[in-house]
Amino acid sequence: MARQNTVFKEAYNRYAVALRTDTALPSEPEIAAQLGVSRSTARAILTRLSEEGIIRWNKRQKIVLRQPTDHDLFPSEETDSLHDIIERSFMQRILADDAAPGMQINELELAREIGTGTTSVREFLIRFSRFGLIEKRPNSHWTLKGFTREFALELADVREMFELHSAAEFGRLPRDNQSWADLAAMRDEHHVMLADINHRFKDFSVLDERFHLLIHRASKNRFIADFYDAIAIVFHYHYQWNKTAARQRNERAIHEHLDYIAALESGDQTAIEAACRAHLHSARQTLLQSLPQVATESA
Amino acid sequence: MARQNTVFKEAYNRYAVALRTDTALPSEPEIAAQLGVSRSTARAILTRLSEEGIIRWNKRQKIVLRQPTDHDLFPSEETDSLHDIIERSFMQRILADDAAPGMQINELELAREIGTGTTSVREFLIRFSRFGLIEKRPNSHWTLKGFTREFALELADVREMFELHSAAEFGRLPRDNQSWADLAAMRDEHHVMLADINHRFKDFSVLDERFHLLIHRASKNRFIADFYDAIAIVFHYHYQWNKTAARQRNERAIHEHLDYIAALESGDQTAIEAACRAHLHSARQTLLQSLPQVATESA
DNA sequence: ATTTTGTTTTTTATCTACAATAAACATTTT
DNA sequence: AAAATGTTTATTGTAGATAAAAAACAAAAT
Numbered sequence A, B: 001m002a003r004q005n006t007v008f009k010e011a012y013n014r015y016a017v018a019l020r021t022d023t024a025l026p027s028e029p030e031i032a033a034q035l036g037v038s039r040s041t042a043r044a045i046l047t048r049l050s051e052e053g054i055i056r057w058n059k060r061q062k063i064v065l066r067q068p069t070d071h072d073l074f075p076s077e078e079t080d081s082l083h084d085i086i087e088r089s090f091m092q093r094i095l096a097d098d099a100a101p102g103m104q105i106n107e108l109e110l111a112r113e114i115g116t117g118t119t120s121v122r123e124f125l126i127r128f129s130r131f132g133l134i135e136k137r138p139n140s141h142w143t144l145k146g147f148t149r150e151f152a153l154e155l156a157d158v159r160e161m162f163e164l165h166s167a168a169e170f171g172r173l174p175r176d177n178q179s180w181a182d183l184a185a186m187r188d189e190h191h192v193m194l195a196d197i198n199h200r201f202k203d204f205s206v207l208d209e210r211f212h213l214l215i216h217r218a219s220k221n222r223f224i225a226d227f228y229d230a231i232a233i234v235f236h237y238h239y240q241w242n243k244t245a246a247r248q249r250n251e252r253a254i255h256e257h258l259d260y261i262a263a264l265e266s267g268d269q270t271a272i273e274a275a276c277r278a279h280l281h282s283a284r285q286t287l288l289q290s291l292p293q294v295a296t297e298s299a
Numbered sequence C: 001a002t003t004t005t006g007t008t009t010t011t012t013a014t015c016t017a018c019a020a021t022a023a024a025c026a027t028t029t030t
Numbered sequence D: 001a002a003a004a005t006g007t008t009t010a011t012t013g014t015a016g017a018t019a020a021a022a023a024a025c026a027a028a029a030t
Helices: A006-017 A028-035 A039-051 A082-095 A107-114 A118-131 A149-171 A178-195 A197-217 A222-241 A247-266 A269-289 B006-017 B028-035 B039-051 B082-095 B107-114 B118-131 B149-171 B178-195 B197-217 B222-241 B247-266 B269-289
Strands: A055-058 A061-064 A134-136 A142-144 B055-058 B061-064 B134-136 B142-144
Touching: A006 A028, A006 A039, A028 A039, A039 A055, A082 A107, A082 A118, A082 A222, A107 A118, A118 A134, A118 A222, A118 B118, A149 A197, A149 A222, A149 A247, A149 A269, A149 B149, A149 B222, A178 A197, A178 A247, A197 A222, A197 A247, A222 B149, A247 A269, B006 B028, B006 B039, B028 B039, B039 B055, B082 B107, B082 B118, B082 B222, B107 B118, B118 B134, B118 B222, B149 B197, B149 B222, B149 B247, B149 B269, B178 B197, B178 B247, B197 B222, B197 B247, B247 B269
Parallel strands: none
Antiparallel strands: A055 A061, A134 A142, B055 B061, B134 B142
């Protein structure tokens, strides 16, 4: 088959669960915009809803007849985009313990294992290569460079350069900028989490990602934004497989964030840099500690 | 057809021109290593050389019978890799004056125009997207973001962060590191060029690229290296189409480089940072001046 | 024993085809 | 007239096929 209709299925599920009996649905272009799909797909959704007897559809009249049940929805395996499937599968492999740096990556084998065509795997690998974890030799195979100590250090260096830059830019934002309100809201979220840290410390990584994203957006620099996207994805998988997310470490990070936020709000560039450096320093330690520990020979 | 044998043809040309009558050729693995291809391709080259009567080949005996002529070589159109063809063609299009930012990029149209399949164009665009000049909307077209003032400023910001970092690292290299010798050699090259600046100012961009590459290699950071690769390619095409490479500007840059080199050799981090900043500042101006000038509204 | 050549197998690079999706065009309804 | 619906066309995403190139294996030569 040429292409799975996952866009349709995913959007169908999303739309179906939000339906309420006896309500009237808006126009096709409006539905399409709501779901972020084309009108063609929106119409396919309406057609299916109609066929399933969930709505009565006649031209502009679209009435919800009944609430869809779980039975009406597509199973989650069918709604994941191929890209996500490949990403998950690939990340599992390279973060597994038997994936040694230097290992060859075989497109065909990967494709077979995932149950997909080689084209999609190739494209995924090309996109993924920007994370610096794999490398290609022309006309030959990809090589796994691995989530090594060098990788972590190089990543941390760039992250520090970028975040110091972004934090400084943030401090220069005009006071009426939306980001200041967002920052204040985030400060409160940190306080809430801290108050219940024993139960909520596992939620920290999501908050952490949102916090740094907010800072980086201030730089308005596409290269910084792209790099942070890459970091976020790599970390997402890395920390999922390496549950070193100790309560204590997260609690400390929250305190650092709060100091950092206070510094930003002060507008004092010296204070901002100090708070940013302090947090980045401990973030680097966290990252290094999350790696499989190898005996480090000291000179 | 599935794949052009450009690797073979390009390597064949490369090997043929280096042949000298009556010499004996080394073993197959050695030839393959010399050319940077597999032994299969090396054997294909030997087979063809033999068929053309250029060598006599019998097992280990490989004697050059005659010097190949231009007639024996494959024409250059047949030796360019598809990737290079697409890159050139695409860069011409996006640097052309009629390529306005916001323009849609159509894979199929591009492929037809270049005379290639869509897959290759897709892969090229994915790879190219890391330069930040194009962006994709999922399930839909690519959009040209364009070589705009914003792009140049964002690029310059990151370049400055990275180069300050790399320069500082360079200053910390042990004195017996090869890079110091390379730097000294490069200092001499700058002097030579400066002595004959009226004739040689056009060669500066190549020297400039090599100089900055040398600095960046000191950082031993894959993200910095990758970014510099991207910069080099973008600049290569940009300055090819925008010949603002004035003699005067290049002369000034050479002087800045020499100051920069002297600072590096002094090992004094304060001096390094100052010289690096000075050069980056004027490089930024050069970049901005090379852009199509638009009326800038002043607040 | 190691290197070289001869042969076969595997893998990549690329084209083509086609369903899903988006986008464009035409018609109807308000 | 503007917006919505109905219909058609264009473009993207993905699988499958195949020649080129790499890699692996086997036999021969130093």
